[in-house]
Amino acid sequence: MRKAKILIIxxxxxxxxxxxxxxxxxxxxxxxxxxxKESLEFLKQKPDIVILDLGLPEIDGLEVLKExxxxxxxxxxxxxxxxxxxxxxxxxxxxGAYDYLxxxxxxxxLLSKIDSAKLKKEGQ
Amino acid sequence: MGIVNSxxxxxxxxxxxxxxxxxxxxxxxxxxxxxxxxYVTDVFLxxxxxPHFSIIIKKESKYQEKFWLLKVSLNIDVLQKLLxxxxxxxxxxxxxxxxxxxxxxxxxxxxxxLESLRIKDFLVYLSKNDIVINKFNLNNKIGWLSYxxxxxxxxxxxxxxxxxxxYKKIPSFFTKEVTLISIFSxxxxxxxxxxxxxxxxxxxxxxxxxxxxxxxxxxxADKLASIGRLAAGVAHEINNPLAIINEKAGLMKDxxxxxxxxxxxxxxxxxxxxIQHSVARSRAITHxxxxxxxxxxxxxxxxxxxxxxxxxxxxxxxxxxxxxxxxLYDLQTNPPKxxxxxxxxxxxxxxxxxxxxxxxxxxxxxxIKTKLIDSNHIExxxxxxxxxxPKDKLKHIFEPFYTTKKKGTGxxxxxxxxxxxxxxxxxxxxxxxxxxxxxxxxxxxNPELEKIK
Numbered sequence: 001m002r003k004a005k006i007l008i009i010x011x012x013x014x015x016x017x018x019x020x021x022x023x024x025x026x027x028x029x030x031x032x033x034x035x036x037k038e039s040l041e042f043l044k045q046k047p048d049i050v051i052l053d054l055g056l057p058e059i060d061g062l063e064v065l066k067e068x069x070x071x072x073x074x075x076x077x078x079x080x081x082x083x084x085x086x087x088x089x090x091x092x093x094x095x096g097a098y099d100y101l102x103x104x105x106x107x108x109x110l111l112s113k114i115d116s117a118k119l120k121k122e123g124q
Numbered sequence: 125m126g127i128v129n130s131x132x133x134x135x136x137x138x139x140x141x142x143x144x145x146x147x148x149x150x151x152x153x154x155x156x157x158x159x160x161x162x163y164v165t166d167v168f169l170x171x172x173x174x175p176h177f178s179i180i181i182k183k184e185s186k187y188q189e190k191f192w193l194l195k196v197s198l199n200i201d202v203l204q205k206l207l208x209x210x211x212x213x214x215x216x217x218x219x220x221x222x223x224x225x226x227x228x229x230x231x232x233x234x235x236x237x238l239e240s241l242r243i244k245d246f247l248v249y250l251s252k253n254d255i256v257i258n259k260f261n262l263n264n265k266i267g268w269l270s271y272x273x274x275x276x277x278x279x280x281x282x283x284x285x286x287x288x289x290x291y292k293k294i295p296s297f298f299t300k301e302v303t304l305i306s307i308f309s310x311x312x313x314x315x316x317x318x319x320x321x322x323x324x325x326x327x328x329x330x331x332x333x334x335x336x337x338x339x340x341x342x343x344x345a346d347k348l349a350s351i352g353r354l355a356a357g358v359a360h361e362i363n364n365p366l367a368i369i370n371e372k373a374g375l376m377k378d379x380x381x382x383x384x385x386x387x388x389x390x391x392x393x394x395x396x397x398x399i400q401h402s403v404a405r406s407r408a409i410t411h412x413x414x415x416x417x418x419x420x421x422x423x424x425x426x427x428x429x430x431x432x433x434x435x436x437x438x439x440x441x442x443x444x445x446x447x448x449x450x451x452l453y454d455l456q457t458n459p460p461k462x463x464x465x466x467x468x469x470x471x472x473x474x475x476x477x478x479x480x481x482x483x484x485x486x487x488x489x490x491x492i493k494t495k496l497i498d499s500n501h502i503e504x505x506x507x508x509x510x511x512x513x514p515k516d517k518l519k520h521i522f523e524p525f526y527t528t529k530k531k532g533t534g535x536x537x538x539x540x541x542x543x544x545x546x547x548x549x550x551x552x553x554x555x556x557x558x559x560x561x562x563x564x565x566x567x568x569x570n571p572e573l574e575k576i577k
Contacts, residue, residue, distance in 0.1 A: 082364045
């Protein structure tokens with residue numbers, strides 16, 4: 001099975017660049033952006049998985065989640081955020097997020113989540 | 125029947141007149157009640173313009189410096205009926221007067237209630253329990269005038285008996301008929317009324333006490349909720365730099381495992397710098413929190429109000445950014461340092477700014493103003509262009525458990541109001557539905573100077 005194509009959307013530029021590089025080292029195809037508008041362009045490249053932060057400055061992360069699901073409901077969205085707010089976790093899961101991880105995350109946990117999300121997408 | 129609070133305002137009233145919210149603070153009986161626990165007034169006309177009297181019972185709160193008065197007002201008919209029970213011939217007369225010789229009930233020969241008694245020369249000041257019997261001349265007829273004080277009341281019972289009754293019989297008649305029936309029935313009526321009032325007051329007291337406990341519990345819950353909100357914000361603030369540290373350190377490890385150290389030397393230095401920068405970010409947050417928590421214990425200190433506002437905004441910057449709220453400032457240049465409880469004032473500011481954020485659904489403006497209004501007062505206003513508060517709700521917003529938010533506890537503004545009053549200041553609100561709300565606080569720059577004034 002081909003390794004997942006991933007898009008990272010997070011307002012912390014350093015986090016985006018570093019995580020992107022670490023995923024690429026491991027053989028994934030990865031892109032990252034700190035900007036919601038730019039992320040719409042990346043969505044056209046049909047990623048399998050989006051890693052999404054909820055605390056974006058210009059727009060509520062939950063809105064972004066809706067946009068992604070509207071664009072292509074087969075894209076699996078993993079929420080990766082500093083917020084441990086159960087209300088937000090529940091809302092994002094109800095909106096169709098694959099899972100919710102809290103920052104900082106262990107890379108192995110993230111990878112296993114990415115791989116199982118990819119399996120789910122393949123199964124659809 | 126009504127309940128009067130320690131400010132003299134009748135907060136509850138049941139009866140035929142519109143006496144709710146009546147201010148009794150300037151009445152004689154209200155002043156008496158600061159010293160006494162039970163008080164029976166003279167007969168008076170009062171607001172209702174009908175002769176009546178009141179029995180007032182005081183109950184003090186164990187938890188706060190306040191009390192309630194339960195006030196029962198009775199028409200003088202009650203007294204009149206009691207006097208009618210005395211077995212007298214049609215020529216005889218029985219009535220009550222007070223210590224100033226003012227008639228408290230209607231008399232056959234001496235006038236109506238509230239008129240001055242014309243035969244006061246006969247009367248001498250009575251000691252408790254004394255019964256006095258005098259011979260006297262009424263309309264050229266000789267008769268007997270007897271009188272006795274009634275315990276627990278401000279009244280004297282007066283009875284005139286025609287001379288057809290032999291003098292010898294007068295004392296026993298008076299004792300049997302008059303004292304037994306009249307004095308006893310009056311005293312017993314009072315004891316009965318007092319008991320009822322007492323049990324009612326106890327019930328009110330219990331309900332109020334339970335409410336006080338509920339408020340204390342809810343205040344605690346509200347504090348926990350705001351700590352929770354603060355903690356969630358702080359956790360997010362720290363989790364982000366931690367995530368950067370985690371990824372940078374992880375990538376360094378990746379490069380050691382997958383690549384070669386010498387090739388990546390420059391990159392490594394960059395990563396270490398980035399890690400140190402993230403540590404500094406986290407440190408700034410924890411240090412700010414520490415100084416905030418220290419301040420909660422410290423009661424009074426000297427500080428710059430503009431800086432205190434910036435600190436509060438700093439805590440919720442992320443939320444302001446996320447919602448796309450535009451912050452405007454119109455701050456007093458070089459304001460005098462104010463001396464007050466900074467932690468508590470910041471709690472109020474945090475609450476008001478949070479409310480402003482909640483009032484704005486998306487993309488709005490919050491304007492914070494500080495202005496010196498006189499030599500010892502500074503005004504802080506927080507204005508938003510959010511949903512606003514409807515007129516009928518506005519008057520309730522400082523009441524406990526009142527909220528216009530879906531998930532509000534209804535305590536934020538109640539607590540804020542209490543804090544500002546405690547700091548010697550004032551808090552006001554004006555709002556227009558659909559246009560926005562402005563909260564204005566004025567506080568003394570130095571509360572000590574305020575006291576000297």
